[in-house]
Amino acid sequence: MTTGTRSRHTRREELAAFLRSRRERIRPEDVGLPPGLRRRTPGLRREEVAQLAGVGVTWYTWLEQGRPINASVQVLDAIARTLRLDAAEREHLYRLADLPEVAGPGDAGDGLDAEVHTILGRLDPLPACVYNGRYDLLAWNAAYGTIFASVVGRPRLERNVLWRVFTMPGCCCPLVNKEEELPQMVATLRAAFGRHVGEPAWTNFVTRLSAASPDFARMWATHDVARPGARMKLFQHSSVGLIRLTSTSMALAAPPETRIVVYTPADDESRGRIEWLLAHPEAGHCPLHEETVRG
Incomplete structure (x- = not known):
């Protein structure tokens, strides 16, 4: 048995045990079914889960x-609703079933506690955001949006910083010192990827970005790994010029593998330029920005 096959087999065993444990904790009367007198196991029967979820009994078995x-x-959404899974359990179900992570219906789409959004807002005028391990942008404050408009302006499922900096036109990329920072970002992604080997969402992301960017493919092939840490980053804005920032990453307790990144101005000139941008939200960006967002 190959490593990949063994990994999938182990996940299927975990999935089977997880579904049984969630099914057994729900009483029939909790979902409007009679308790019955001859139940051999606690909780719902398999056929009852299948009926309530609207799937075939054989398939669910x-x-x-x-x-x-x-x-x-x-x-899986129907099964999750039937088994009354919370957000963490739903995410676990998707991962065990070899599906990309998908936000549950009706949630905010980022899985973050309301307090995290409050903190981001309070950090203005310091640019701040939340990334997951794949560099998906989950949340940000106004100051961050003034610098990274080409990212925050994308639809939710396309707000990935790595994808944007490797594929956007050079004139629209705000990152100046790409030679130092892009290899570091790819190495950080590679370290996170080690915890998700074989997962379709991660494998597909790396495959698509490698095809879209030869530079990313070259950096990915080095197998370098790194941890998030404090970095000096140089950004260029078409309205105010160069902004020097130090990025600091701090891990969040939930969702897993998320971190809040705060960008501190390295000098008074950079601080003043960010404050000016916040006071002038109509300030222009790269002339191709609007076309890039629509595309």
């Missing part, structure tokens, strides 16, 4: 037995 069957997001 195979899923809970850990058989190699495919499950769509819609079907």
